[in-house]
Each structure stands twice: as C-alpha cells, then as structure tokens.
Amino acid sequence: MSDTTIDTTTPRASTLQQARLPRWAPLGLAVAAVAAGVGIGTAAGMGNPFQMGLIAALLFVVLSYAVTAAVEGGRQAKNQLATSLVWLCFLIAVVPLLSLIWETVNRGKTVLDGYFLSHSMDGVQTILPGGGAYHAILGTLEQVGIATLIAAPIGLLTAIYLVEYGRGRLAKVVTFFVDVMTGIPSIVAGLFILSFWIIILGFGYSGFAGAMALAILMMPIVVRSTEEMLKLVPDELREASLALGVPKWRTILKVVLPTSIGGITTGVMLAVARIAGESAPIVLLVFGSQAINPSPFEGAQSSLPYYIYEQWQLGNEASFDRAWAAALVLIAFVMILNLVARGIARWKAPKTGR
Amino acid sequence: MKTDIEPTSTSAGSPPQVSARSTGRAGDKIFLGLSRGSGIALLVIMAAIAGFLAYRASIAISKDEANFLTAFEWSTGSTPMRFGIAVLAYGTVVSSIIAMVIAVPIAVGIALFISHYAPRRLATPVAYVIDLLAAVPSIVYGLWGALFLVPHLTPLYTWMDKYLGWTGVLSYQGGAARSLFTVGILLAIMILPIVTSVSREVFRQVPKMHEEAALALGATRWEVVRMSVLPFGRSGIISASMLGLGRALGETMAVATVLSPSYLINVSLLDPGGGTFAQNIASHFKEANDNGRDALIASGLVLFVITLLVNGAARMIIARRKEYSGTAA
Numbered sequence: 001m002s003d004t005t006i007d008t009t010t011p012r013a014s015t016l017q018q019a020r021l022p023r024w025a026p027l028g029l030a031v032a033a034v035a036a037g038v039g040i041g042t043a044a045g046m047g048n049p050f051q052m053g054l055i056a057a058l059l060f061v062v063l064s065y066a067v068t069a070a071v072e073g074g075r076q077a078k079n080q081l082a083t084s085l086v087w088l089c090f091l092i093a094v095v096p097l098l099s100l101i102w103e104t105v106n107r108g109k110t111v112l113d114g115y116f117l118s119h120s121m122d123g124v125q126t127i128l129p130g131g132g133a134y135h136a137i138l139g140t141l142e143q144v145g146i147a148t149l150i151a152a153p154i155g156l157l158t159a160i161y162l163v164e165y166g167r168g169r170l171a172k173v174v175t176f177f178v179d180v181m182t183g184i185p186s187i188v189a190g191l192f193i194l195s196f197w198i199i200i201l202g203f204g205y206s207g208f209a210g211a212m213a214l215a216i217l218m219m220p221i222v223v224r225s226t227e228e229m230l231k232l233v234p235d236e237l238r239e240a241s242l243a244l245g246v247p248k249w250r251t252i253l254k255v256v257l258p259t260s261i262g263g264i265t266t267g268v269m270l271a272v273a274r275i276a277g278e279s280a281p282i283v284l285l286v287f288g289s290q291a292i293n294p295s296p297f298e299g300a301q302s303s304l305p306y307y308i309y310e311q312w313q314l315g316n317e318a319s320f321d322r323a324w325a326a327a328l329v330l331i332a333f334v335m336i337l338n339l340v341a342r343g344i345a346r347w348k349a350p351k352t353g354r
Numbered sequence: 355m356k357t358d359i360e361p362t363s364t365s366a367g368s369p370p371q372v373s374a375r376s377t378g379r380a381g382d383k384i385f386l387g388l389s390r391g392s393g394i395a396l397l398v399i400m401a402a403i404a405g406f407l408a409y410r411a412s413i414a415i416s417k418d419e420a421n422f423l424t425a426f427e428w429s430t431g432s433t434p435m436r437f438g439i440a441v442l443a444y445g446t447v448v449s450s451i452i453a454m455v456i457a458v459p460i461a462v463g464i465a466l467f468i469s470h471y472a473p474r475r476l477a478t479p480v481a482y483v484i485d486l487l488a489a490v491p492s493i494v495y496g497l498w499g500a501l502f503l504v505p506h507l508t509p510l511y512t513w514m515d516k517y518l519g520w521t522g523v524l525s526y527q528g529g530a531a532r533s534l535f536t537v538g539i540l541l542a543i544m545i546l547p548i549v550t551s552v553s554r555e556v557f558r559q560v561p562k563m564h565e566e567a568a569l570a571l572g573a574t575r576w577e578v579v580r581m582s583v584l585p586f587g588r589s590g591i592i593s594a595s596m597l598g599l600g601r602a603l604g605e606t607m608a609v610a611t612v613l614s615p616s617y618l619i620n621v622s623l624l625d626p627g628g629g630t631f632a633q634n635i636a637s638h639f640k641e642a643n644d645n646g647r648d649a650l651i652a653s654g655l656v657l658f659v660i661t662l663l664v665n666g667a668a669r670m671i672i673a674r675r676k677e678y679s680g681t682a683a
Contacts, residue, residue, distance in 0.1 A: 050506070079574035086471045089463025090480065093550075096543045097487050100498045154392045161389035174393040176669065177400050183597065183665030184403070184658070185604020187632045191654040192403040195410045199647065216399060223396075249385035277491020280606035283636050305493040305607070312497055312611060320501065327494045338489050 021071050026064060026084075033060035050095070057088055101331070108328030111321045117329070122291040129318045133326045135292040136307035140330075142296040143207045143286070143303055144276050147214035152268050155222025162223070163230040164252055181220040189216045190281030198285070205287035207296030210303070213281035218271045225267025229260040262348020269341035273334045279305030304330045407655040414648035422652070427617050428634070430646035437649050439656055441617050445534055445628035446657070449609070450602040452538025452623070453545060458595045460542075461549035468550075469557040470579060481554070488547035496611030499540040500532070504612065507531040507539070511624045526624040532614035535623040537630070540608055545598035552597060556590025557583055589671050596668035600661050606632035631657040 037056025061084045069077035116132040124131035158178070162171055193213045197203050233256050241251040257264070282288075287300040288310055302310075304326055311323035415422050417435050425438025464484065468477050508531050515526035564582035573581065584591075610633045614626040629637075635650045642650060 075574055075577070079576040082576035082579065083471060086463045086467045089460045090467045090472075092460055093464050093484065093487070093546055097483065097490075099502065100490065100494070103498055103502050104494065154395055157389040157392035158396055161386075161393045165386055165389060166393075170390070170393065174396060176666075176673075177397055179669040180662060180665050181396065181400060183600040183604075183661055183668075185606065185632055185661055187604065187606040187635050188403065188407070188654055188658045188661070191635065191651050192406055194647070195406045195651055196402065199410065199644075200406070216403075219396060219399075247379065247382055249381045252385070273489055277489075277493065279491070279493040280632065280636055283607075284639055305491055308493045308497055309607060309611065312500065323497055327497055330491055331494060334489050334491060335486070338486070 019071055021068065025067070029064050029067065030060055033057070033063055053095075057091070060084060061088065104324060104327050104331055107321065107324040108326075110325070112325040112328055116322075116325055120290065120292045124290075126314050126319055127316045129321065131322065133304065133307050133322070133329065135289065136302040136304045136326060137329065138292065138294065139207055139286065139289075139296075139301035139303040140276060140305075140333075142294075143211045143214060143282070143301070144272055146208060146211035146296060147218055147275060148268070148272055150212065150215035151218035151222055151271070155219045155268075155271075156226055156264070158219075159223045159226035159230060160252060162227055164248070164256070178220045178223045181216075182224065184217070185280075186213070186217055186278045187280040187284070189213045190284040192216070193281070194284050204298075205285060205300050206298060207286055207293075207301040207303075210282050210286040210301075211296065213285055214275045214278060217278060217281075218275050221271040221274060222268055225270065226260075226264050229263030229267065230256060232263065233259045262344055265348075266341040266345040269337050269344070273337040273341070276337070277305055277330060277334055279303075279309055282306045283309065304333075403658070407651055407658060410648050411652035411655040414645065414652040417645060418649070426619070428638070428649075430638075430642060430649045433645075435645055435649060439631070439653050441619055442629050442631045442634050442653060443656070444619050445613075446603055446630040446632075446660075448623065448628070449534045449537040449541060449630060450599055452535060453541035453602045454595060454599055456539060456542035457545050457549055457598060458591070461546050461594070461598070462553055462591055464546070464550045465553035465557055466579060466583070468554050470575070470583065481551075484547050484550050487543075488551075492544065492605060493607045493611070495540060495544055496608035499536070499608060499612040503540060504531050504536060507536055511535075514624065522621050523623055525622045527622075529626060530614065531624070532612055532626045533622075533624050534613070534620075534628045537609050537613050538623075540612055541602045541605055544605060544608060545601045548601060549594045549598040552594035553587065553591050556587040556594070560586045589674075593668040593671040596664055596671070600665045600668065603664065604632055604657060604661050605630075606636050609633040610636040 034056045036059050037052045037054075040055055041052035061081065064084050065077050065081045068080040072080075111129065117137065118134050119132035120135035121131040121133075122135075158174065162175060162178075165171075166174070190210075190213045193209055193216075197209050197212065198205065203209065237255055237259060238251055241255045242248065246254070282303045282305060286303060286306065288306050289300040289302050293299050293301045308323045308326045308330070311319040311326065414435075418437060419434045420427065420436040420438050422438055424440050425436060426440055428437045428441075429435065430437055464480075468481050468484075472480055511526040511531050512528075514524050519525040560583050564586065565578050568578045568582050609630050613629065613633055615629040615633065615637060616627040617629070618627055620627040631653050635654055638646065639650060
C-alpha cells in the first residue's frame with residue numbers, strides 16, 4: 001500500500017526508497033504516550049506514578065508499532081517493536097535501582113549523623129530513637145580486613161600459578177573449581193566454617209570465624225580478576241626479561257606484577273566491596289552484639305549487614321530508621337570502594353598497546 | 355617439596371654466572387611450590403566444604419524420625435527430631451523459576467541495548483549502572499524489598515487476584531505481600547546484573563562479518579539481531595541464565611527479610627508462606643540447639659549440591675563455547 005502513495009503523491013521520493021517516518025516520530029509518540037498515560041491514570045484515579053508509567057510504556061510500544069506498520073510496512077514495524085522493547089527493558093532495570101537509592105538516602109539521612117557513627121547500641125532501648133552503629137562499622141572493617149589478609153595472598157598466588165606455570169591437568173582442575181567456587185552460596189560457606197571451626201574444633205563465635213567464611217567467598221573473585229590482569233601483560237615483556245637471564249620468579253615479581261598491579265588492586269578492592277555486604281555468614285558465625293567488641297578473635301561482634309538485619313527484625317519505626325541509616329553507610333562504603341577501584345584501573349591501566 | 359631445598363643466598367649482587375643461575379632455580383622452585391600450593395589449597399577447601407557438611411548432615415539425618423526428603427515439617431527442638439526439605443525445595447525452585455522468567459528476557463534486552471541499540475555515549479554509563487546494581491549488598495535489597503516493595507505490590511496482587519484469581523495459582527487473600535512471588539521479583543532484580551553482563555560479553559563477540567553480511571542483504575536491525583546475534587549467543591545466554599539461577603538459589607538474607615515463612619505448600623504463589631533452603635537456615639539458626647544446627651547443615655548440603663550442579667553445568671557450557679569459538683576464529 002505504501003508503494004502506491006509514493007508513486008502518486010510524492011514526486012521527489014524515488015521508487016528505491018520506502019516511505020519513512022520523520023526522525024522526530026519516536027520522540028513525538030513517546031510524548032503522546034506519556035501524556036495519554038498520565039491522562040488515563042488521573043482519570044482512573046491512580047495516584048501511583050509507576051502504574052501511569054506502565055500504561056504509557058505499553059501505549060508507546062503499541063502506538064509505535066501501529067504507526068510504523070501503517071507507514072513503513074511489516075518488517076520495519078517489527079524492527080520498531082524490538083527497538084522499543086529493548087529500550088523498555090533498560091528503563092525497567094533502572095527503576096528499581098533509582099528507587100532503592102532514593103529510599104535509602106531519603107530515609108537513611110534522618111538519623112545519620114556523627115552520633116550515629118560514633119556510638120554503639122549498648123544500653124539503648126530498642127524502641128526509642130538513639131544509639132548508633134559504631135560497633136557494627138568496627139566489626140565490618142575488622143572482619144573484612146582479616147578476610148582480605150587471608151584471601152588476597154592465596155588468590156594472587158593461585159592466579160600466578162594458573163597464568164605463569166599452569167599447564168596440564170592440575171591447572172585445568174583448579175580453573176574449573178575456582179569457577180564453581182564463585183557460585184558457592186554465602187550461607188554454605190558460613191555452614192562450612194560453622195561445622196568445622198565451631199562445632200568440631202569447638203571455638204566460639206567470633207569475628208575471625210566470620211572472616212574465614214568471607215575469605216572463602218573472596219578467594220575465587222580475586223583469582224579470576226588477577227588472572228585476567230596477568231593475561232593482559234604482553235609476552236614480549238616476559239621474554240625480554242627471561243632473555244636477559246633473569247630467573248622466572250624474579251621476572252614475575254619485578255616485571256609481570258608491577259605491570260599489572262593497578263588491575264590487581266582494582267580486582268581485590270572490588271572483591272572487598274563484594275564481601276563487605278555479605279550478611280549470611282555473619283549471622284551464623286559472628287552472632288551479633290550490642291556493645292563495642294574491638295577483638296575479632298574473642299566473643300561475638302557485630303557488622304553492618306548484620307546490624308541492618310537485626311534492626312529490621314526489631315520491627316519498630318526507630319529501628320527501621322537505624323536500619324536505613326546503616327544501609328546508607330554500607331552502600332556508601334561499597335560504592336566508594338567501587339569508584340576508587342575503577343579509578344585506579346583507569347589510572348594504572350597496563351600499557352599494552354593492544 | 356619446599357623442605358628439601360637448601361636455603362640460598364638472597365643477595366643478588368654480581369657474582370659469577372653459575373651461582374646466579376642456581377639462585378634463580380631455587381627461587382623458582384620455592385615460588386612454584388608456593389603458587390601451586392595455593393592452587394591446591396583452594397581444591398582442599400572445596401573438598402573440605404563437601405566433606406564437613408556431609409559428615410554433620412549424616413549425623414542429623416540418622417536422627418531424623420521423619421522422611422528427610424518428603425516431610426512437611428521442621429521441628430528440631432525436641433529429642434525425636436522430625437524435619438524434611440520438601441517445602442524448602444519447593445519454595446527454592448519456585449521462587450528461582452519466577453526470578454528467571456522475569457529476569458532473563460529483561461537481561462537479554464539490556465545486554466542487546468548495551469551492545470547493539472544504545473547510542474555509544476549512553477552504552478558505557480548504562481553498563482556501569484548495571485554493575486552498580488550488582489554492588490548493592492543483598493541485605494539492602496532485603497530491607498528495600500520488605501519496607502518498600504512489599505507495600506507497593508499489594509495493589510498489583512489485588513488486581514491480579516481480580517482477573518487471574520480463578521487459576522488458583524494467582525489468587526490473593528490480602529495481607530502483607532510477603533510471598534514467594536514477591537521473593538521471585540526481588541531475586542529477579544538481584545540476578546539481573548550477572549545475566550546481563552555475561553550475555554553482553556557474548557553479544558560483543560559476535561563476528562562483525564555476520565552482522566555486516568546481514569546488513570548488506572538489507573536486514574533491519576532486529577533482523578540482524580535475530581539472524582546473527584541471537585543464534586551466536588544462544589549458549590552464552592543459557593549459561594548466563596544458569597549462573598543467575600545459581601545466585602537465586604543460594605540467596606539468603608534478602609529472602610529471609612522479605613518472606614513470611616511457613617512449612618506448608620501454598621497453591622497460590624501470591625499468598626504468604628513457604629520457604630527456601632537459605633532463608634530457613636538464616637531464620638532458624640539462632641533458636642536451634644546442637645541437633646537443630648546439624649539439621650540445618652543437612653539442608654545446606656542439599657543447597658550446596660544443587661548450586662554446584664547448576665554452576666558446574668553453566669561453566670561447562672561456557673568452556674565448550676570458548677573452545678568452539680577459539681577454533682573458528
């Protein structure tokens with residue numbers, strides 16, 4: 001049907017080119033759909049902007065398909081449909097993230113202040129406002145620090161083995177199990193330390209027990225990222241060093257590692273950010289505490305994720321406020337680690353020329 | 355192997371060639387030993403996880419008066435323990451399936467958006483935002499889910515009950531929407547990043563020639579995606595989904611915060627009730643006695659085996675694909 005319109009009414013269009021919608025058409029349709037969505041929403045008495053958005057999105061998908069089908073034909077309409085669905089997917093993914101960050105910042109900032117950051121919950125009545133998360137922040141820093149001290153060297157050396165030495169079956173098996181280990185649920189790592197360290201060896205609940213479980217979760221992440229970075233180091237550098245008679249281990253220490261240190265640091269920091277938010281092993285192994293316990297080796301501690309869970313379980317407005325505030329602190333900590341790590345990656349990217 | 359090496363002079367200096375070479379060799383042996391040792395340590399840890407969990411689990415199961423696989427109860431406080439994983443297995447599988455059904459199409463869409471649809475200036479920030487979604491701790495998702503998502507889902511569930519309630523599966527009796535379906539939605543949000551990033555990597559590897567050939571034949575962008583990108587990326591999408599499934603199966607705190615658990619299987623997915631392996635462990639750990647802890651470990655072992663199988667299968671698919679594309683390139 002479009003052929004006839006081209007032939008008769010528009011003399012400037014050649015027969016080689018199909019009829020096209022103007023370039024502003026998608027934008028115009030989007031505006032129309034949003035307006036219609038809001039209109040229908042208010043008419044039906046829905047106060048929820050999310051529902052209106054959903055109506056607008058559906059309208060846009062249908063409208064753009066229909067209009068394109070009428071003007072440009074079936075194939076182009078299908079293309080338009082796929083494009084709008086893909087854009088819709090993207091928008092759908094952004095909504096929860098924005099909502100989550102908005103909620104956390106909005107509700108967390110009400111009680112987040114210097115007092116909150118410098119006091120514990122010791123002796124605070126849980127249904128009243130007040131108290132803080134200092135004990136939890138301290139616990140998180142200690143547990144994550146110990147976990148990093150355990151996991152980073154093992155992970156680093158394993159990655160060096162896989163990249164620099166690994167040939168044959170052992171390397172293949174290690175590679176496979178590192179991959180599988182990445183998928184271990186955090187609660188299972190916690191149960192393992194529980195059965196081994198607390199039930200069988202008879203140690204008590206402590207920050208150290210939690211740190212060991214976190215280390216298990218951290219190791220495969222460090223191995224994976226370090227491996228990637230070591231592989232980026234050009235072989236020419238290794239060969240040049242070996243050709244000068246430098247032994248292999250010194251080549252690795254003096255040439256390979258310095259070249260890739262930026263990427264490795266990034267990987268370790270991302271791994272730290274990842275385990276800092278783990279709460280399941282902490283519930284099983286660290287057990288939680290209201291007071292400040294500076295020793296990770298003796299007695300129960302708290303940690304930020306655990307603190308959030310605990311305050312949520314108390315189930316009153318004051319504790320919800322504290323939970324949101326702690327969530328804000330935790331998210332800020334994790335995001336800052338992420339940003340700094342990526343900054344380092346960009347700043348110290350290996351100059352490979354690839 | 356480290357012990358049989360004599361201590362070597364660490365000073366490098368500039369001694370004759372021969373001694374320098376021997377220093378290097380000893381250092382090499384130590385270094386190789388250390389790094390291989392770490393690799394082996396990782397394997398030992400994996401074996402130890404399986405071993406210790408199986409050991410404690412066998413103790414618990416031998417004391418179990420009910421059928422471990424089919425019983426609908428979890429009473430471990432009194433001496434004749436009666437517990438079974440039927441409800442937990444059901445809840446874990448159902449919530450994960452819901453999560454997959456929601457997350458995989460959206461994640462593939464986002465991956466396509468980043469790799470083929472977004473303007474280049476938008477693609478990098480979007481990929482970054484999706485990565486940030488992965489960085490949010492699960493307990494924060496739980497808090498958000500319980501205090502924001504649950505109240506906001508109630509009207510949706512009422513609406514679904516009105517039009518789809520006759521199915522039985524989607525009927526809703528009111529009350530807080532702390533059900534398996536809500537858990538599924540939350541899990542979908544949480545596994546979105548990993549499915550997206552793995553699929554994106556695969557889509558990026560699609561040979562440019564395939565796409566250009568399709569374009570040269572006059573294909574629209576959707577036809578390019580359908581004819582060259584999706585067939586090439588199919589196995590990648592499958593393994594990405596399975597990695598996401600592994601995450602969803604083992605998610606603990608977000609589920610424990612959102613779900614209102616029970617040891618009954620509800621026909622309706624929208625009504626509160628049910629439970630998952632990980633959630634059950636986290637919720638019952640504090641009140642469990644020694645026997646109860648072993649019972650929880652037994653259920654954890656089941657979870658461990660399931661996630662091991664799922665992740666192993668996903669990795670095998672990826673590995674096979676890698677070899678395939680390696681020879682083709």
